Structures are given as structure tokens and as C-alpha cells.
Amino acid sequence: MKFRTECFFITLIIFCFSGPVFASSPLASSSPLVSPHTLWYEQSAQHWEEALPLGNGRLGAMVYGGVANDNIQLNENTFWAGGPHNNVNPKALESLPEIRRLITAGEYLVAEALAEKTITSQGSNGMPYQTAGNLHLEFPAHKQFSHYYRDLHIGKAIATTRYQVGDVVYTREVFSSFVDQVIVVKLSASKPGQLSFTAHLSHPATMQFAQENNHTLLMQGMSKDHEGIKGQVKLATLVDVNASGGSLSQNNNRIAVNNADSALILISMATNFVNYKDISGDALARARNYLASAKNQFTHNQYTARKHVHSNFYKQYFDRVALQLGKSEFAQEPTDQRIRLFASRHDPELASLYFQFGRYLLISGSQPGGQPTNLQGIWNHRMDPPWDSKYTLNINAEMNYWPSEVTQLNELNEPFIQMVKELAQTGQQTAKEMYGARGWMAHHNTDIWRITGGIDKTWGSWPTSNAWLSQHLWEKYLYSGDKTYLADVYPVMKSAVTFFEDFLIESPDKKWLIVSPSMSPENAPTATGVKIAAGVTMDNQLLFDLLSNTIAAAEILGQDKTQIPVWKKILSRLPPMQIGKHHQLQEWLEDWDEPQDKHRHVSHLYGLYPSNQISPLTAPELFSAARVTMEQRGDPSTGWSMNWKINLWARLLDGDRALKLMREQISPAMTLDGSVNESGGTYPNMFDAHPPFQIDGNFGFTSGMAEMLAQSHDGAVHLLPALPQAWPEGEVKGLLMRGGFVVDMRWANGQIRELKIHSRLGGNLRLRTHSELPAVSDFKTKKVRGTKANPNPFYARAKIKTPLKNTGKVMPLLSLANTYVIDVPTQAGRDYYWAVK
Numbered sequence: 001m002k003f004r005t006e007c008f009f010i011t012l013i014i015f016c017f018s019g020p021v022f023a024s025s026p027l028a029s030s031s032p033l034v035s036p037h038t039l040w041y042e043q044s045a046q047h048w049e050e051a052l053p054l055g056n057g058r059l060g061a062m063v064y065g066g067v068a069n070d071n072i073q074l075n076e077n078t079f080w081a082g083g084p085h086n087n088v089n090p091k092a093l094e095s096l097p098e099i100r101r102l103i104t105a106g107e108y109l110v111a112e113a114l115a116e117k118t119i120t121s122q123g124s125n126g127m128p129y130q131t132a133g134n135l136h137l138e139f140p141a142h143k144q145f146s147h148y149y150r151d152l153h154i155g156k157a158i159a160t161t162r163y164q165v166g167d168v169v170y171t172r173e174v175f176s177s178f179v180d181q182v183i184v185v186k187l188s189a190s191k192p193g194q195l196s197f198t199a200h201l202s203h204p205a206t207m208q209f210a211q212e213n214n215h216t217l218l219m220q221g222m223s224k225d226h227e228g229i230k231g232q233v234k235l236a237t238l239v240d241v242n243a244s245g246g247s248l249s250q251n252n253n254r255i256a257v258n259n260a261d262s263a264l265i266l267i268s269m270a271t272n273f274v275n276y277k278d279i280s281g282d283a284l285a286r287a288r289n290y291l292a293s294a295k296n297q298f299t300h301n302q303y304t305a306r307k308h309v310h311s312n313f314y315k316q317y318f319d320r321v322a323l324q325l326g327k328s329e330f331a332q333e334p335t336d337q338r339i340r341l342f343a344s345r346h347d348p349e350l351a352s353l354y355f356q357f358g359r360y361l362l363i364s365g366s367q368p369g370g371q372p373t374n375l376q377g378i379w380n381h382r383m384d385p386p387w388d389s390k391y392t393l394n395i396n397a398e399m400n401y402w403p404s405e406v407t408q409l410n411e412l413n414e415p416f417i418q419m420v421k422e423l424a425q426t427g428q429q430t431a432k433e434m435y436g437a438r439g440w441m442a443h444h445n446t447d448i449w450r451i452t453g454g455i456d457k458t459w460g461s462w463p464t465s466n467a468w469l470s471q472h473l474w475e476k477y478l479y480s481g482d483k484t485y486l487a488d489v490y491p492v493m494k495s496a497v498t499f500f501e502d503f504l505i506e507s508p509d510k511k512w513l514i515v516s517p518s519m520s521p522e523n524a525p526t527a528t529g530v531k532i533a534a535g536v537t538m539d540n541q542l543l544f545d546l547l548s549n550t551i552a553a554a555e556i557l558g559q560d561k562t563q564i565p566v567w568k569k570i571l572s573r574l575p576p577m578q579i580g581k582h583h584q585l586q587e588w589l590e591d592w593d594e595p596q597d598k599h600r601h602v603s604h605l606y607g608l609y610p611s612n613q614i615s616p617l618t619a620p621e622l623f624s625a626a627r628v629t630m631e632q633r634g635d636p637s638t639g640w641s642m643n644w645k646i647n648l649w650a651r652l653l654d655g656d657r658a659l660k661l662m663r664e665q666i667s668p669a670m671t672l673d674g675s676v677n678e679s680g681g682t683y684p685n686m687f688d689a690h691p692p693f694q695i696d697g698n699f700g701f702t703s704g705m706a707e708m709l710a711q712s713h714d715g716a717v718h719l720l721p722a723l724p725q726a727w728p729e730g731e732v733k734g735l736l737m738r739g740g741f742v743v744d745m746r747w748a749n750g751q752i753r754e755l756k757i758h759s760r761l762g763g764n765l766r767l768r769t770h771s772e773l774p775a776v777s778d779f780k781t782k783k784v785r786g787t788k789a790n791p792n793p794f795y796a797r798a799k800i801k802t803p804l805k806n807t808g809k810v811m812p813l814l815s816l817a818n819t820y821v822i823d824v825p826t827q828a829g830r831d832y833y834w835a836v837k
Contacts, residue, residue, distance in 0.1 A: 036324075036349055037155035037356060039335040039686060041065075042148060044161075047674050048073065048381045049683035049693060050336075052152040052159045054183070056176040057367025057415075059269055060378035061183050063174050065150035065161040068143045072174065072185065074132040076235060077371045077378045078273035080448040081224045082127035083232030086426055087453035091118035092434035100516050103534050104508055112458055112532040115517055119434070119443075120460035124227045126447040129374055129389035131381050132235060132269055133203035133219060135185075141165070141196065152685075154353075154360035155318060156311040168194045176364070177306070178313040180294040185265035186303055192245060192261045199241055199265065200254040204383055209253040216240045216291075217255060220284065224383060234272040236283040238291050241265050242298075264303060266294050276422055276450045317363045320408035321734035323352045323705075325727050336684040342666040346726060351705070354666060357686050358702030361695060362400075362409050371448060372415040373400045377695040386692050391419070393465035394444040394521035395601070398472060399640055399696040402610060402647070402703035405479040406710075408736050413476065417489065419450070420469045424492045427452040427466065431499050439499030440492075441466045444521060458531055461517045463503065466496040467542035471611070474549035478738040478794050481761045487557055493550045494560065497567060500543060504570065507535055507589070512575040514589065515539040523599045525592035535589035537604035540575045544800065545611055547571040552796075576801035577607065577614075577622055583809045584632060585614075585625040591806050595632045600641040602633055602648070609644075609651045612713035613798045616653070617787055620813040622803050627652050628811065635661055638680030639690030643700030650707035653814065655722035658708055665701060710745075712737035715790045715797050716766040716821060717757075719743070723750060739794035741765055741826075755834040762828035764792040772820045773834045784821040 034040050044065040045051040051062035051073065060075035095118035102111035142165050150161040161172040169190035176183045189195040200217065201209065207221035216238055223233035239255075241248060246260030257263050270286035272279050297306055325348035330338055338350045365377035375396060376389045391397040397416070404413040427440030430452040435441070442452040444462045454460025473489040504513040516534030524531045547567050554560045554567075578586040584593050587604040607613035608626045616623040630648060635657075637645065642665050649658040669681035669689030680689045680697075688697030708722040709732055717737045731746045740760030746753050751771040759765060766784065767773070789797070824832060 033332060034151065035153060035155060036331065036353065038151050038153050039353070039357070040149065040151035041336055041684070042334050044070075044148070044150065045685070047670070049670055049687055050685050052150070052685055053361065053364065053377070053379050053687075054152075054157065054159055054174060054176040055364035055378050056178045056181065057365065057370045057378070058181065059176045059183055059267075060365070061174060061176055061267075062379055062381065063150075063152075063159045063161070065159075065172075067145050067148070067163055068139050070137040070139075070161070070172070072135040072137070072183070072267075073381045074134060074183070074237070074267065074269065075378050075380060076132045076269040076271060078271045078448065079130050079132050079223060079233055079235050080127050081130055081226040081231055081233075082124070082229035082449065083279060084277045084449055085124060085229055085451070086429055086449075087121040087124040087126070087451045087455065088430050088433050089119060089121050089453055090433050093436055094118070096435060100505060100534075103516055103532065108528040108530045108532055111517065112461070112530040115461045115532055116457050119517070120454040120457055124229050124451065124453075125455035126388055126390045126445055126451055127226050127229060127449060128384055129376070129380055129448070130223055130383050131204065132237065133201055133207070135239060135265075135267060136200050136202060137185075137187075138198045139196070142170070154357055155315070157314040157318075157360070157364060158307070158311065167191070170195070173307070175307065175310055177294070177310045178367070179309050180297055180306060181268075181290045182294040183267035184307070184310075185267070186262065187265070188262040193259045195243075195246065195260040195263060196258045197263075198254050198256045199239060201237060201239060211250055211253065212238060214250050215242065215248055215255065217250075217253060232279055234283040236270055236287040238268040238287050239265060240268070240291055240295065264298060266291060266298065268294065273448075276426070276448060314363060317409055317412070318356075318359060321356075321359065321732075323355055323730075323732050325349070325352050325730040335686065339666055339682050339684065339686070340668045343663040348727065348730075350666065351662060354686065355702050355705045358403055358698045359407050359409060361698055362403060362412055365695070366400075366412045366415050368411055368414040370415050372397070372419050373695060375694050375696065379695075388447070390445055390447045392445050393442060393469065394462060394603070395644070396640055396694065396696045398468055398610070399644065399700045399703075401472060401699070403699055403706065405476060406706045406736055407702060408734050408742075410476070410479065410736070413472070417473065417476065419446075420473060421489070421492055422450045423452060423466075423469065424495055426450040428495070435463075435503055437499050437502035439495040439497070439502070441496070441499045441503075442469075459519075459522055461532055462519050462521055464515060464518065464539050464542050466499060467539075467546040468606075470496045471542070471545050471549065474545075474553065475610075477553070479736055479740065481740055481794065483556065486553055490550075490553050490557060490559065493546070493553060496546055497550050500546070501566070501570065507575070510575070511573070513570060513573040514575060515543070520587050520603045521601050523587065523597070523601050523603065525588055526594050526597075527590070527592040533588055535575055537577060537585070537587055537589075538606050540577070541604070541607040541611060541613055543574055544571065544613065544798070547574075548798065574801075576803050578804040579621060579625045579807055581807050582628065582632070583625055583807050583811050584629045585622065586806070593629075593632075597632065598634050598636075600637050602629065602641070602644065605629060605648055609647045609707070611798070613800050615714050615797065616814045616816060617714060618797055619800060619803065621805070621811070623652070624811040624813055625803075635664060636679070639688050639694050640696040640700055642680060643688070643697045643704055646704030647700060647707050650704055650722040651711070653722050655708050655724040655727075658704060658722055659724040659726055662701070662704075665697070706735055710735045710737060710743050712739070712741070712795070715795050716768040717741055717743065718768040719745060719752060719755070720747060720750070720770060721768075723747075739763060739765075739792055752834070753836045757824075757826075757832045759826035759828060759830055759832065761794075762826050763794070764790060765824040765826045765832070766790045766792065766795065767822050767824065768816075769820045770818075773822070774836050776834055779824065779832055781822045781824050784823055790823075
């Protein structure tokens, strides 16, 4: 960012090197001064949750940083069990009328039992994502060492390990190259002829090992069979060692380097996966091609140059957003110690680091042309990971991409958009064979093979993931304004609507159109004791968005003019949201909520976030009811749920409460002896603990902090809407708002002191602030009174139905009457500045 004042973010570039500063000796014993973008530790990783993640979207690595014995755990993002298939249960078509009858009759237990047999798959419940094995590096002469240091520089996407043996300093650098498509390991010693080690590969499954040549190891194998689906994904891994000085030999599938000055290791991996229905690729040929190309680039001592090319590619994404919330004396402590103590002290730089770590993980785990991040991103060390590391579509997969637009990682949700398009293909079979419907649908889970049938027994009967996935398609358009993109995804949105044209039924009393069978993921009301239900609030909210967005897209594109009235009629017959007897936002069509319910899912608050249906300006009583629901559910939760609540409290404009949850999130998930705290929190390597590790919580944290600083869903760009008292001063650069407005701002004493808005698309900019902005003279502004609609079409408010009230209680309402609202007509490509003089 560049304001009229220079060096606005100078505090972010102090100490911008990756490693420590040393005093006089090769390794001074004083604490290192590290970059604010660095995770660092004084000991190696003993557990996977302490290892440091690297990735280029396709290849993942977890670096342990061991001394005498090091391990780099490997992943390739298409190495999944099984092979192409779908898991449709055709019995659903016959049983559907009876399941609906049982639900209408109140026989929920019988209905759920029947759905479990006829809707849920009786075969495949999805395939697991699998580890690609390990590279082991052994240094037998390094058992006695000192001055240990390891780090992950998320500003450069490089991991470093450094220690001293005798008077020699040993350094290892590791990165997963975005440009060369290999994992790179550079080993060096501070004195010539002092580097000796062996390298070999391993895998928990049966693999074949061979000598590719005298300096290259080869490991090949097949993914495992699972739930009746034969493993068909071939993996080929090549490890090439190039030593400078000394000697190199290979024996018994091990490479030994003796008395070298340095060594460069290139790890190449590939599979035969082409796409979800094609596995005709040649894994070994691909791996060889990647390796040959990389070796050509790393010749003639080009390591440093290629490392910079890698980091520069990465930085084109990472550097788009910068954040500084103040400084503290704790910033130079090891990261694991800062995590342990974060909840008990003020460490704003760790909050900023956590925010940027989420962005780092998305850049490293999701690149165009690849696979979307699954439950663990691209990092998994097991053959049978928790929940198979699949894509859970009732929130977790969507949460992975919440930060993508607002933190300017817009291109990186391409794999997710592509997955939705592919599900729209496989989901047509499911819609037709299971429900006799046109269009496409999917249940609550999928995998790399894009299965769309129901899975996980009683959790299977949730048919509305197509609506939530379509919401992402529309949201991307709201940020970009790209009509070519909108025309590309519109058929997917339309096909999802088509499914519900055929699937919705009339409620027996109010004649509303409802989804049946379904559930409010993954909760069971006390009134019935089972999950299965009809007309649940989340479904109604999802369908409101699906229909509203598809109608808007059709009107923008000038398509389906005769169909729009049909969709508007369906929209008018959806149930409204309801305020229950406890003044809560009702989760179900019936007033079944219990104030003591502490379930981790708060599915009916989708209307508050990520949707924009619950507004303090246009639906104040619903807004109040949503807050009551949040109070009743309580703050304590695990992983992704805790981080969803950060976003929800930000939307409730309560920054102090959001920060309270941030403190609970950044609490140790692992004790000093390595045991796991079952209440969640954060692992030493900053991974989110559900537990175990689920990456969605990391992404939810990042989006939650963005929502605390700027929002754009409720008719205006609202600056500092949920600023905690603990952040009175700060700077942020590069947050992207809907309509293509990029926000850079600095605040002090909670008030904006400098502001720059870059308008990508032009159009009316409406700003809402809690203190008046400085006066300007070089462009026009106009104060806005009341709730006048923003003429910018990207800021259209949700036109929801008047909620039904099933309570006589009167709750206090939040007033935004004292905020300042201005309109600024903008031109595309122009910057607009405000600054206190």
C-alpha cells in the first residue's frame, strides 16, 4: 500500500530476513530477531502436529527438522484410495414417499431408520486421502549438537533448520517449488567437506523400491482398496541427490553422501490421475518429466536464483494483504511458547501471524488446475485419516474458501469452483436415480471421485449442499463483477434450482414449499431425538440464496426470462425465518430449540454468516434473535466451530466477543508431553485442532479477522465494524470488498486516520464508519440518511420475508443510528484518499 505518507507499512518490513541474526560466533546463544512472518522453534518436531507445512498446491511436505534423524513427510494431492465411481443408492426413489409420510406423521425414528437404509450408501462412503510416504535423512555424527533453530517463513514459503556440531554450522532449507513442481531440500555446512548423510524413502503401505540411477531413488505403488472400491491411483516418487564435493554412493535403496560441501535433493511425485473419471496418466513418466525439468533449472549453481523465483511466485499472492495490530515484547519468543500463553497476555502480532498463516495455507494448498483443499488441506500422514480427509459439504469445505475473496486470493478458489462444476455432473445421476428429479444435487460429503450419494448412516439425508456450493459461485461474481465468469457458472446454479423445482413439497399446514427429508446439520432436536426433519431453517436460508442469486444472475445475463417468474413464485412460498419461544432464531420449522443445546453446529446461523439475510438494519429482531442463539450455544467449541463463531460475532458487531473466541482458539491443543487436549485449540505448528487437525478452522480464523476489520455484505463497506478494545491502533492493506473496492487503512484510538479505497469496477461506494472520516476536497462525497438503498447493484440487500414471532418477549435491538454513512461516486481504476492532517 502507498499512502501520501511514505513507508506506511515500514513496521512490517523490519527484520524481513528468514533466519536469526547472530552476534559474533556462527551461532550466538542470544534469542534471534525474527520476521513477523516467521514461525520458529528451539527444538525439532517430535509429533506430526509440530512439523512445519510446505506446499505448492500439488505437493505437500511436513518438515520435522530432526538433527541426527530428520523426516520430511510427503503428500501428492491426487493420491487417494479407490478409483472412479459414484455411490448412488437407487432404493431412495422407492422409499422417498414413505419417508416423507413418516416425517409428516411425526414418526421421525422410523423415518430416519428407513432413510439410513435407502438414502445412505450401503457401499462406498467415500475414499480416503492418503500419505505419499516419507523422505528420511540420517546424520549419525550429529547426535551431539547445540544452538538449534528451525522456522517456517510464511512470507517466503521456506522452512529452515539450523544447528551447530563442533565448530560447524549446518543448515537445511526446504520448499515446495511453485515453479519447478518439485520439493527442494538444500543441505549445507559452514566448512567444506563436513556434510555426510544418507537418504531413503519409506511408506506405510506396500511399495516397490528401485534404483533409478546411481543418484536417484524410485518408489512406486498403488493406493489402497477401500469399501469395495479397488485402489487404482498409481504413485511414483523420485528422489535425486546432487552433492557438491565429497562422494556419493547408493546401496540397498539408500543414497549416501560423504564429506561433501553441500547437497541438493529434488523430490518429484506424480500419479496417474487425470480427472475424477480418468486415471489413464503415466505416473512414472510424469514424475520423470517434473524431475528432468527441475534439474535443468537447478544446474550451474542456480539454487539461490530458483529459490527466489519460487518465493517471488508465492509473494505475488501473499503480499496482497498486510496486517499490523501493534507490537509487544513477546514477538521474539518461540511460536509454541506464544501459543501456550496467548490467552493470558496481549500478543497482537501472534494474532496477525495466525491471520496470515491461514492465507499461507490456502496459497500452499490450493492452486489453479489442482484439487481443492480437503479437511486437512494437502497435508496428511495417515493411510486412514480422520473422516478420510474428504470434503464435508455441510460447512467444512465451504469454510476452507471463506478467506479467498476478501483477502485477495481470488484465483486460488478455482479448484473449488471446478469441483462444484464436476459435482454438477455426477450429481445429475444422483438427482435422477435417487429422487426422480432433474438438475443436480449432492449430499453432505464428497471425495476426489466426486461422489454425490449419502454417506455416514444417519448423517446422509441432507440434500442441499448444491445450494451452499452455488452460493460460492455467486459470491465470487460479487467481488469480481466478471460477467464472463458468471455466464460460465450460471448453468450450475440453474441446474441446482431445477433440482428443487422437482424436489420441494408442500408443508401440510402452512402450504410452504419445504425440503423433505433433510436435517439441520448435524444436530438432533431433543423433541425427536433424531436428526431427520423437514423444512429446517438452514435449508430455507440456502434456498432463499440459491433462488435469489440465480434470478439475479439470469437477469444480468439476459437468460431464462420465462423461467424467472417460476423461480420467483417458488421463492415467495419458502418459509420465513422464525423467532422461537426463547427469543432464539429457530433451528427447525417447529419451535424445538433448547437453550441448553451446546451443539457444535450452528447451521441456522448461515443466514447471519456467510449469508447476508440477518441484518441489524433491515431485520433487527432477527439480528437480536441470532445473538440470543449465540449466547445459548455458548463460546466453548472445537476447531472449525470456534472459528465459525468468530465470524458470527464479527457479524454481530461484537469485536470483544470475537477476540475472546480468538483467545480460546489460540490455546494449546497439545500438552508439553505430546498428549492432545480434546477441547480443541491450536497445535504447536499453528494447525487448528478439531481435534484432530482440521484445516477449516485456520481458514475460518482468517476470514473472521477480516470480518472484524471490514464488511461489505449489508449495503455498504463497513469499516472497523467489530474492532476489539484491545486493538486501538493498527494498519491493514488489501482487503477486498464486494463490488471490487480494495481497502487500505490505518486507525488510532479506534478511529480511522488514513484511508485509501481503490475502485476496480467503479460505481457508487457507500462507506459506513463509527467516527466521521476526514474531509476531502478532490472528489465528491454525500451523506446518506436513513436506510436508503445503495444504487450499486453489488450491494443489494437480501429481501427476506417478515419473520414469524413465536414469543412475546421484547429484546433490546442494536442501533446503528449514530454511524456515519457517505456515498462516493467512483471511477474504475482510481484511488480515493482520506487522511487526518
